[in-house]
Amino acid sequence: MNPWQSLQNFPGTWLALTCAAFLLADYLYLKSGRFALLNPVLVGIVLVIVSLLVLHVPYATYFEQARLIHFLLAPATVALAIPLYINIQRMKAIAGPLLIAVTVGSVTGIVSAVLLGRWLGLSMPVLLSFAPKSVTTPIAMALSARAGGLPSLTAGIVIVTGIVAAILLVPLLRWLRIDDDRVAGVAVGVAGHGIGTARAFQVSETAGAFSGLAMGLNGLLTSLLLPLLLAILL
Amino acid sequence: MLYGLAVILGFLVAGEAASDFLHLPLPGTVSGMVLLLIWCLIRKGADERTAQAATGLLRYLGLFFLPAGAGVMALSGLLREQGIAMVAVLVLSTLMTLLATALTLAWLLKRRAAHKDDAA
Numbered sequence A: 001m002n003p004w005q006s007l008q009n010f011p012g013t014w015l016a017l018t019c020a021a022f023l024l025a026d027y028l029y030l031k032s033g034r035f036a037l038l039n040p041v042l043v044g045i046v047l048v049i050v051s052l053l054v055l056h057v058p059y060a061t062y063f064e065q066a067r068l069i070h071f072l073l074a075p076a077t078v079a080l081a082i083p084l085y086i087n088i089q090r091m092k093a094i095a096g097p098l099l100i101a102v103t104v105g106s107v108t109g110i111v112s113a114v115l116l117g118r119w120l121g122l123s124m125p126v127l128l129s130f131a132p133k134s135v136t137t138p139i140a141m142a143l144s145a146r147a148g149g150l151p152s153l154t155a156g157i158v159i160v161t162g163i164v165a166a167i168l169l170v171p172l173l174r175w176l177r178i179d180d181d182r183v184a185g186v187a188v189g190v191a192g193h194g195i196g197t198a199r200a201f202q203v204s205e206t207a208g209a210f211s212g213l214a215m216g217l218n219g220l221l222t223s224l225l226l227p228l229l230l231a232i233l234l
Numbered sequence B: 001m002l003y004g005l006a007v008i009l010g011f012l013v014a015g016e017a018a019s020d021f022l023h024l025p026l027p028g029t030v031s032g033m034v035l036l037l038i039w040c041l042i043r044k045g046a047d048e049r050t051a052q053a054a055t056g057l058l059r060y061l062g063l064f065f066l067p068a069g070a071g072v073m074a075l076s077g078l079l080r081e082q083g084i085a086m087v088a089v090l091v092l093s094t095l096m097t098l099l100a101t102a103l104t105l106a107w108l109l110k111r112r113a114a115h116k117d118d119a120a
Helices: A003-008 A011-031 A040-055 A059-071 A073-079 A081-090 A092-119 A124-130 A137-147 A151-176 A181-203 A205-233 B002-021 B028-042 B048-059 B066-119
Strands: none
Touching: A011 A040, A011 A059, A011 B066, A040 A059, A040 A151, A040 B066, A059 A073, A059 B066, A073 A081, A073 A137, A073 B002, A073 B028, A073 B048, A081 A092, A081 A205, A081 B028, A081 B048, A092 A124, A092 A181, A092 A205, A092 B066, A124 A137, A124 A151, A124 B066, A137 A151, A137 A181, A137 A205, A137 B028, A151 A181, A151 B066, A181 A205, A181 B066, A205 B028, B002 B028, B002 B048
């Protein structure tokens, strides 16, 4: 076995590459003044793909060795309970309207993606990958895998969805003449998960806290509603 | 850090077990999140060391998506065939979600404020 081949089968190589790609992407994002299209996850994925293509390494080889980083998604998903708990404590006053709005948004997100997708001729695995697109990436990937979608495609779709929601938020609310940071936060949290929440924090602290809660509730609701809605729609 | 991480991993295993044995529609990771949330609600506060480990993990959440996310490179054929339809679905559906959520909440909050004024 030549040295390059043994390096290819050494996890350290791909763990280092993945960390380096993310650090570089994060650096570019901060340097650009948090420009939405330079989202660090999106750029990081592109950097990994380009490296693998240049080095002629098949994706399966890479993923096999980078599994350790992938595994950390699971405990990180469990860890989402902590910010969710903290945000719940802060929002008890308008719990009713909040729950109704998040439910309406959650159902709209799933149903519109599935119906539009079917109308535009997306194939079944792609359609199933789209259904959980508005929830935070770790939950969306787990839901996609469970429903029979393609988790990698879901990861890409979810991130781009977050970016689109973050870009549309302010012009849309201005057009609707809604000037309420709570509404802005909840809308972008339901439609655009963590990336939307980052945008909401730029609007105000209030918008950010509401967005974080809406994102958490939406993750939970979508997990419960998705199997049901898919059974009705498909 | 290690204690908090162990607690989180414990909830992860409990969540996987709950989803498997009870045939829940939730993925095991989400069940684990719900169990940890319930634990916080019962003890009326997040355990300090667990919260620290959670914050540590979530700070690098973005990194954890890269190995799976790079999997789109294996789907380039799919993207070529259905890419344009995908972008259309994504933008339209996101717009509808934002609209539906914002209009519902704005309406409900306005109604509630009006009720309060009536009472006063």
